[in-house]
Each structure stands twice: as structure tokens, then as C-alpha cells.
């Protein structure tokens with residue numbers, strides 16, 4: 612590129628920088644692609660996801676791991692927002708999904724961010740597949756799938772919206788089982804063997820891993836009552 616071309620490029624860049632500064636565009640009016648590169652601590656909330664989704668549904672996943680659930684999203688019918696706390700998995704998901712304008716991945720704890728980033732009555736489905744079980748006794752109190760969490764999510768779900776949880780860890784399953792019994796006024800609860808096809812979900816990395824070890828899987832489906 613010659614000097615004249617560089618000069619022109621710089622002028623164009625400066626022009627757009629000034630326009631953006633002048634407009635002070637509120638966060639939720641930015642395009643979907645701008646949103647994709649943002650990490651969660653910078654995000655204000657709650658966001659107007661409905662504006663981005665339009666007529667489409669809004670799904671959320673906590674612990675997106677290798678990104679299988681995100682990639683299985685039907686872009687015509689829904690958008691999906693994934694939270695992943697580990698940098699390596701976050702980068703992996705981000706890389707795999709970067710060409711998709713219906714998938715948003717954030718680095719951070721979904722359990723906290725969910726309440727901040729979503730308005731009430733907006734989410735259709737929350738997926739939490741194979742959450743870390745915190746299997747050591749002294750770590751059990753770190754388990755986030757508590758009555759309090761389910762009550763908070765109930766506000767964010769649409770009427771009839773669901774939380775789908777799958778676990779391979781019996782002790783965690785017992786723990787979740789006792790917590791969900793405390794929110795029966797807010798949810799219709801189903802506990803059954805986990806079969807991904809039943810929810811049109813792909814087989815994820817950890818599902819495969821634990822299946823190879825011969826483990827069995829339990830699903831918790833919490834459907835928000837009206």
C-alpha cells in the first residue's frame with residue numbers, strides 16, 4: 612500500500628472513531644458481532660438480548676466446555692449465550708463459534724452473571740451439562756445448584772422455560788435432588804435418566820468421557836410454572 616492509501620485508511624478509521632464516540636451507542640444497540648468479543652466483566656446488565664434475538668428464543672449454557680451445545684444451536688430459531696470459566700475452554704468455544712452470529716460466549720461464572728445479564732422472563736432454556744461436582748466433602752458447599760440459584764433463575768426464565776441439568780456423579784445428583792424439592796412451587800420437576808436426544812442436544816465431550824468409564828447419567832428438568 613502506498614503512502615496515499617495509508618493516509619486514506621487512517622482518515623477513514625479516524626472518521627469512524629469520531630462517529631462512535633459522538634453517538635455514545637448504548638451497549639445493547641451494538642451489533643451482534645461487537646458483542647461476541649466482549650468478556651463478561653466489561654458487560655453492563657441486564658442486556659436487551661431480546662433486541663438481538665428478535666423473534667428467536669434465547670438459550671443459555673453454563674459451562675460450555677468444548678462448545679458442542681453452542682454449535683448445535685438452530686440459528687433460525689434461537690440464539691445461545693454460553694458462559695465458560697476456564698480460559699482454555701473459553702478460547703476453544705470462542706474459536707469454534709466465531710463465524711456464528713447466533714452464538715455468544717463469555718468468560719466468567721455463569722452462575723453469577725446470569726442474574727446480571729438477563730432481564731426477567733427472557734430465557735427459554737438454561738443448560739447445565741455435567742457441572743463440576745465438587746466431589747470432595749470439604750468442597751461440597753461450593754456447589755452452585757442450590758435452592759437459591761433455582762429461585763433466582765426462575766425470575767429470568769419465561770413461563771414454561773426450562774432448566775436442563777445432567778450429571779454423572781451420584782452424590783451431586785442426590786444433592787441436586789434435595790435442592791429441587793425446595794422449589795416445587797416455582798417449577799414442575801422431572802428426574803430421569805439423561806438421554807441427550809430427548810432435548811435435541813448433542814453428546815458433549817464430558818458425556819463421552821464418562822460414558823467410556825461406564826457411568827450412568829441423571830437429568831433434572833425444571834419447568835417454570837406460570
Ligand SMILES: C[S@@+](CC[C@H](N)C(=O)[O-])C[C@H]1O[C@@H](n2cnc3c(N)ncnc32)[C@H](O)[C@@H]1O
Nearest residue numbers: 674676694695696697720721740741815816817
Ligand atoms: C465437567 S465440564 C462439562 C463441560 C460441558 N458442559 C460438557 O458436557 O462437556 C464443566 C465445565 O463447567 C465449567 N465451569 C465450572 N464452573 C463454572 C462457572 N461458574 N461458570 C461457567 N463455567 C463453569 C468448567 O470450566 C468446565 O468447562
